[in-house]
Amino acid sequence: MTAVVDVTQERMTRRQRVVLVLLLSASFTLAVDFSILNVALPDIGASVGFALEHLQWVATAFALCAAGFTLLFGRVADLFGRRRLFLAGMAVLGIASLIGGLATSPGVLLAARVAQGLATAAVTPAALSLLTTSFPEGALRSRALGLNGALMAAGFTTGAILGGVLTDVLSWRWAFFLNVPVAALVLVVAPFVLAEARPAIRPRLDVPGAVLVTLGLLAVVYGLTVAPPALLVGVVLLVAFVLVERKVSAPLVPLPVLRRRSVGWGNFAGLLAFATETSLVFVLTLYLQEVLGFSALAAGLSFGVLGVGTVLGGIVGPRVIGRFGSVRAIVVGLLVQAVATVSLVLVGLPGSWMWLVLVATFVGGVANLVVIVGFMVTATSGLPNAEQGLATGIATMSQQVGITMGIPIMSAVVVAQQSVLGGVTTAIIVNAGLCLVGALVVAGAFRPRLKSAAVG
Template sequence: MTSVDQTSAAHGGATRVTGRHRVVLLLLLSASFTLAVDFSILNVALPEIGSGVGFGLENLQWVATTFALCAAGFTLLFGRIGDLFGRRRLFLIGMALLGAGSLAGGLATSPELLLMARAAQGLATAAVTPAALSLLTTSFPEGPLRDRALGLNGALMAAGFTTGAILGGVLTDLLNWRWAFFINVPVAVAVLAVAPLVLAESRPAQRPRLDIPGAITVTLGLLALVYGLTAAGEHSWTDTRAVAGLAGGVVLLAAFWLVESRVAAPLVPVPILRRRSVAWGNVAGLLAFATETSLVFLLTLYLQKVLGFSPLAAGLSFAVLGAGTVLGGMIAPKVIGWVGNKSAIVYGFAAQTAATLPLALLGPTSGWMTLLLVATFLGGVANLVAIVGFMVTATSGLPDHEQGLAGGLATMSQQVGITMGIPIMSAIVSARVHGLGGQETASSVLDGVGTAIFVNALLCLATGVLAALFLRRPAKAPVTQATTA
């Protein structure tokens, strides 16, 4: 059955998961999980990587920054390219690039080769993530089946970030940091072997010209924005590089908006950005990822600098959070079925606020670990309910030929959210530590972390309020025809 036939049948009211659905779901979820793991798997291993390839301590952050720049900067462009030239094709190219980049990273003997490998992995993430999301949304009918698929996708992606931190420590301790790269290679090979057999290709009957000015301005704008956020986290918000990056990003994104309102075939049609479900859904998604990933960063500081945990022990402490995210992804479709996707976002952020706020009271002894484990588990459940609600909202009410664009926007929100949360919270901690005399002690770090967690909880609350006030339930998507390749 072609993708068009599947879509038509889906909108005709299909509610049963077939064997083909299961294979498609397993394939796409495996790819998404691998990419999520890839984002965090090297964090624990950074000191070993520095020793292995000759990175100085002051330049180690570029191992993560290079990945983040490419993953966030190119995701919207690749999402639209998938719409125009084939989502399956882009998915396969991205997985091949992931396998090649991971192999190159594992074999790297110099900083330059390692950074090139991380750039390849970031570009692969920018290509595969929106392609996989759009393939998933066009393979399942809008409604309960799609909600369940998106729930599993969100759960495994969120769990992947936690798993990456744990797996990176285990592989580095038991084997070698190079296995944090090599582990992706067999997954990429397996996906490339199966995907052509089960994924249908689709493309529009009339292919419009690619919006080159829009592609250039949005890609450079996102690159500048992510670079500015990263520089702010590494140095300060008044650092020249941070200010220049953020200002340049704002100017380029404003230019992108002007371009899109004037070209005949825009990369992102302005009417889509004016849809409340798309605009506010992505705002909610961006803040959902920003708050939870930055909370993990804050709790890592607490565990290592206040309680004295090793990096591996700190990573293992987040296994409970990973379990919460998996549970949240499993129950999110039921919550959406009961209360709707808008209310799922609002309730998810309300519960996340309630789970995060007590963490601001963490004390200097290991006796507070019980509170940390319980709160992070409940917060993980709530965060995934909000994330799945965001994904359902941001990809619903749109025709199939725009699902790649919707996936690109959702992926962009995810990547920018992950990138921006940590610099903001890090700045709060640093400001508090410097305000207490500038000495980095367990006491001053604890005070800074507590203040930042309180701000994190307020941000969760504010996001829930904004979603309640401005978000609308999207209309049902029209059924559109496409030409099967």
């Protein structure tokens, strides 16, 4: 059954509003999961017996599965049903979160984090494709994607703050337990409001392609977070995946989709947007704690202004896209983000520069969300409903790989310098430079489109 949408529709129906609230609640919860445990890691290690050198696996196990399996699950959603995969993923998330909150040993905790990562890889593209197929391409879809982007970005910031608050006031275990009632509520409501969508004739799943792309992405993420030599293995596997996709009759990822300018370059912009902003938060956390002497909780609360900026960016992003087109929104957003970021080099001068951090992160947060909404609109536009799971799976993969790769890159830049402040300043310049290069590359890739009518 394929959802039918009215392309002339200008206002959301009551059912669409319920669908939007439901899917945004799920997306916000998953975004919180990415960062909520970071502040609590020392307490987790002490509680369940994790050695300090192995503590990173609490985050890495989640990131590996969330990024490595997202493209596979995005395509599975197209073939076997988006609602079915969404509900299954939310059920796994609820159970895994309950187990994680009750864990008393490292093995059980890591198993729960792996299951949470797999649930995220399933739910995120399924929720996004349900969102894009529930709203017609144009202003309504842009508005829905804008709100989705705003809440996801706010979720990352909220997770950092909430993790500190829960750990200090209650226990790190509540960072897991928080997901359980949300998952239960979604599972109760979703079957009544979400329409199923899958092809009438279901092609066979491309198993060789699925294995190669999943192992390739796992190797890439593992290389970015733990062992750099694994990057080469990941690249080889992904090249083999492309070769396989050229020969099979029903490829997991039809190569013509990847060759579409909107998909390829749109996802390049999205990867860059997530890599630069999340890594900038890491860099500024070092500045606030190591240079200014803030506590972990105070540093987390300082990013509340960034959270406000991202929410505002998600709200104004669709309006910018409606006025200037999604590609222009990406280019202008990256340029503004570059300017806001480079202004932070002034924190290296004597004196208190906390006001600059607040202003620059607010402006950069607004611009970054405009880029993210523009990327989502660009990367999912012009594709039939039957391929929306694939498109949103690729978009989710870009998001998660961007989040994963940004921090190791900026960490390497900081460590290469002789002082923390010198490393922070250098990383800020590199971060701003990436935004500028990204704007120029996207503008060049879409040059014919920018010269013609704006794309909504």
